[in-house]
Structure formats: C-alpha cells, structure tokens
Amino acid sequence: DVVMTQSPLSLPVTPGEPAYISCRSSQSLLHRNGNNYLDWYLQKPGQPPQLLIYLGSNRASGVPDRFSGSGSGTDFTLKVSRVEPEDVGVYYCMQALQTPYTFGQGTKLEIK
Amino acid sequence: QVQLVESGGGVVQPGRSLRLSCAASGFSFSTYGMHWVRQAPGKGLEWVAVIWNDNKYYGDSVEGRFTISRDNSKSTLYLEMNSLRAEDTAVYYCARGNYGSGNYFDPWGQGTLVTVSS
Numbered sequence: 001d002v003v004m005t006q007s008p009l010s011l012p013v014t015p016g017e018p019a020y021i022s023c024r025s026s027q028s029l030l031h032r033n034g035n036n037y038l039d040w041y042l043q044k045p046g047q048p049p050q051l052l053i054y055l056g057s058n059r060a061s062g063v064p065d066r067f068s069g070s071g072s073g074t075d076f077t078l079k080v081s082r083v084e085p086e087d088v089g090v091y092y093c094m095q096a097l098q099t100p101y102t103f104g105q106g107t108k109l110e111i112k
Numbered sequence: 113q114v115q116l117v118e119s120g121g122g123v124v125q126p127g128r129s130l131r132l133s134c135a136a137s138g139f140s141f142s143t144y145g146m147h148w149v150r151q152a153p154g155k156g157l158e159w160v161a162v163i164w165n166d167n168k169y170y171g172d173s174v175e176g177r178f179t180i181s182r183d184n185s186k187s188t189l190y191l192e193m194n195s196l197r198a199e200d201t202a203v204y205y206c207a208r209g210n211y212g213s214g215n216y217f218d219p220w221g222q223g224t225l226v227t228v229s230s
Contacts (some may be wrong), residue, residue, distance in 0.1 A: 001172065042141065055216075058213070094217075096215035097215075105156050
C-alpha cells in the first residue's frame with residue numbers, strides 16, 4: 001500500500017498570512033499519462049470532507065483561488081496564499097493512483 | 113443538486129452485521145463509481161471500498177468482511193458489514209467517484225455513525 005505522510009500535523013496561522021502543507025508518498029503518483037494522482041480535501045469542523053484540489057494542482061469547482069497545489073512524483077504541497085478564518089479545519093492529501101486509496105494523517109489548520 | 117444521504121448506522125454488538133445505505137440524487141447514479149470512506153472518532157480518513165461498473169475493491173482492514181453493492185434502479189449504494197469489530201466504530205461516508213479528469217471523491221454525504229460495542 002502507498003503510505004502518505006503529511007507535515008506539519010498542526011499549523012497555527014495568522015489571518016492574511018500564507019500556509020503550506022507538505023504531503024509525501026512512498027511511491028510515485030505520476031501516471032504514465034503524465035498526471036499526478038494526488039487530491040487534497042478539507043474537513044471543516046462538524047462537516048464531511050470537501051474536495052479542494054485534484055490531479056495535484058487542479059482546483060475543484062467553487063474553490064477560492066487562494067488555494068493552490070503543486071508538486072510531482074512523491075512530493076506535493078498545498079498552499080493557502082492568505083489564510084482566512086473560514087479555512088480552519090483538517091486538510092488531507094490522498095493518493096488516487098491505485099487501490100487501496102490512502103490518506104495522509106491530516107493537518108489541522110487553526111487561526112492564531 | 114447532487115446529494116448523498118447515508119442511513120443505517122447505529123449500535124451493534126461485536127460479531128454482528130449491519131447494512132448501510134446511501135441514497136443518491138441529482139445525477140445519473142449508474143454512470144458513476146461510488147466509494148465508502150470511514151472516520152473513527154477523533155481520527156483521520158480511511159478508504160473502505162469502491163464499486164464501479166461490476167468491479168469492487170476493498171481496503172485491507174475490511175476485505176472479506178464487508179461487501180459493497182448498488183441498486184441503480186433505486187440510485188442507492190450499500191455496504192454490508194459482517195463480523196463487526198470494535199475497531200469498525202466510525203462515521204461512514206459515501207462519496208461519488210469522478211474519473212473523467214483524474215480520480216477524486218466529490219461530493220460526500222454527511223455520514224452515518226456505526227458503533228460496535230457490547
């Protein structure tokens with residue numbers, strides 16, 4: 001199984017400042033079609049997860065452009081350019097290349 | 113709008129069985145793969161199973177005990193859970209699988225809580 005490792009696990013951020021979350025996979029997520037099968041989800045308090053980013057860098061419909069994803073192979077980053085209070089929650093990366101699909105441990109973003 | 117509503121959760125004794133349902137609306141259910149994902153209390157997300165076309169795949173921890181199925185005429189997804197263990201206690205979410213561009217889960221239902229306890 002592909003192991004996903006996120007860091008940090010806790011991320012206090014001042015509103016308006018940027019936030020970075022790292023996600024590493026134990027195997028390359030680069031498909032032969034040239035796409036990286038890495039998704040990012042946000043679980044806000046008391047809610048189910050919601051899709052933020054798919055294929056490593058594609059924002060889902062309705063996701064603000066302050067969220068961006070980058071990376072390739074085994075190293076990926078989610079950036080929130082200017083954190084807002086509504087961005088609090090737990091962020092998960094997930095590899096979607098092969099079953100069993102696996103998630104990172106989650107990164108809890110909180111407002112300072 | 114696209115909506116997924118889970119039901120069937122509750123308290124069940126270890127070793128017993130339970131069936132979860134996920135009612136879908138607002139999209140052509142039969143043309144999508146569907147997933148179950150669970151979250152133990154205070155823990156992270158764990159993928160459980162997927163069904164697309166006639167193919168079914170399972171996570172390691174549920175393989176051989178859980179069965180995913182669907183009734184396209186009812187736009188409903190199911191998860192039959194047998195030989196339940198305390199470690200199966202979790203909120204179970206269903207999610208639509210999207211494979212056109214990439215492979216991602218969107219949207220998710222609100223979840224149903226399963227508690228395995230004597």
